[in-house]
Amino acid sequence: MKPMAKYYIGVLLLNSMLGGCAIFPGKQDALALEHYELVADDFASVLSQVKGMAPVKTTLLMKKERTAFGRALYQALREEGYGLRYVPAPEKQNYVEFASDTFERGGEIKTAYRVVITGRVELGREYEVRAGMIYPTSAMSIAGGEHVGKQLDDSRFYPAKLTTGRRGEIGNSLVGLDARTSNPYLAGPKQSNAAGDDSAEAEEVMSKVVLPNTNTAILGTSNYSDLLTDYMPVETITLVFDNDSTEIKHTHGVVIRELLKSYSPDSDRFLIIGCSHGRTGIPNGNAVLAIGRADVIKGELVKQGVSMRNIFPEGCWSGDKADAKDEYPSRGVVLKLMRFHDHQA
Numbered sequence: 048m049k050p051m052a053k054y055y056i057g058v059l060l061l062n063s064m065l066g067g068c069a070i071f072p073g074k075q076d077a078l079a080l081e082h083y084e085l086v087a088d089d090f091a092s093v094l095s096q097v098k099g100m101a102p103v104k105t106t107l108l109m110k111k112e113r114t115a116f117g118r119a120l121y122q123a124l125r126e127e128g129y130g131l132r133y134v135p136a137p138e139k140q141n142y143v144e145f146a147s148d149t150f151e152r153g154g155e156i157k158t159a160y161r162v163v164i165t166g167r168v169e170l171g172r173e174y175e176v177r178a179g180m181i182y183p184t185s186a187m188s189i190a191g192g193e194h195v196g197k198q199l200d201d202s203r204f205y206p207a208k209l210t211t212g213r214r215g216e217i218g219n220s221l222v223g224l225d226a227r228t229s230n231p232y233l234a235g236p237k238q239s240n241a242a243g244d245d246s247a248e249a250e251e252v253m254s255k256v257v258l259p260n261t262n263t264a265i266l267g268t269s270n271y272s273d274l275l276t277d278y279m280p281v282e283t284i285t286l287v288f289d290n291d292s293t294e295i296k297h298t299h300g301v302v303i304r305e306l307l308k309s310y311s312p313d314s315d316r317f318l319i320i321g322c323s324h325g326r327t328g329i330p331n332g333n334a335v336l337a338i339g340r341a342d343v344i345k346g347e348l349v350k351q352g353v354s355m356r357n358i359f360p361e362g363c364w365s366g367d368k369a370d371a372k373d374e375y376p377s378r379g380v381v382l383k384l385m386r387f388h389d390h391q392a
Contacts, residue, residue: 078158080313082174082181083119084356088203090162090170091123093187097168102128107164108142109133111273120145120162122274122356133273140166157184167191180204262334263320263363264375271318271359278316278385282309286344287379291327293339295347303347306384312357318383319344319360322375325368337362340380 078086095102102124111133112118120143125131137144142165149158161171173185182204261270269275284306286299310317321341323333341360348358369377 080115082176083116085181085203086160086174087116087119087123091127093170095127097189100168106130106132106141108138263361264365269318270361275316275318275385277387279388280383281386282306282384284382285376285379286382287376288340290378291329291332293336293343295343300347303351307351309384312354314387316385317348317353317358318385319358320375320381321362322379322381323364324377333364333366334362337364344380344382
């Protein structure tokens with residue numbers, strides 16, 4: 048068997064991160080949710096750029112995670128485009144393992160993360176929290192994956208409105224990329240600020256909206272049923288669109304602003320179901336309209352300050368006209384405010 052090639056790019060991580068241990072021996076991390084999400088995005092983005100790990104060709108296996116980082120990693124991988132399947136126990140190929148260790152170095156507290164795809168590749172990186180923000184303090188290391196020496200975009204850790212920090216200490220960290228970076232949906236960070244985005248930033252965010260392509264009318268459930276299993280709807284509104292239109296109305300924005308009065312970023316998520324049922328004058332119109340309507344409502348939520356990470360859009364469509372008693376309208380969007388429910392409480 049050919050030995051696994053290893054690439055150490057930039058600053059080397061802890062030896063323990065590449066030693067194959069399942070759990071780090073040090074103090075475990077206790078970061079804020081947004082920190083877990085940034086780290087998870089970082090790993091998912093790099094993984095998608097490792098040769099042989101293209102999301103469109105790869106299904107990853109995970110156990111049903113209850114940890115904050117595990118859930119963040121699941122979501123980040125799904126947003127990157129990976130197929131994901133829950134399994135009851137670890138497997139030898141394509142199973143996602145991860146671990147972290149918090150330790151002190153040079154008087155500063157750092158957290159080292161490692162993500163392993165069994166039989167494929169291993170990634171590792173160190174991070175540090177300063178002034179409430181998390182930053183990478185080492186390059187990303189890759190073991191077992193082939194790279195071509197392009198640069199990793201760390202801008203997700205340095206929002207444009209921040210003018211302080213020590214980004215220069217690490218610069219751009221080199222990792223292995225493949226041709227998929229030419230896809231605008233996959234290149235660069237997918238994160239936006241929770242509030243205060245200017246119009247240009249909001250437009251860029253909206254241009255990168257990617258929806259699950261499984262029709263819920265066929266699927267029989269939400270594309271996000273596993274991810275939102277611990278969330279319950281607390282408010283549901285229906286936004287009606289004109290016939291054969293995806294144009295958002297002023298009244299939609301007003302209704303959404305009212306709904307946001309009940310929204311808590313820490314505990315709530317938005318599930319958007321774009322709908323189109325019946326005859327249309329547009330080629331492949333039902334799918335186009337359903338997805339387009341969900342898209343514009345997601346864009347409106349982003350403009351009003353909701354993080355993209357808290358928004359889950361999908362579509363429901365068919366050529367048959369919806370019944371008046373159906374949950375989903377013929378031409379509209381069902382917007383659900385979902386709240387975390389601790390089943391063990």
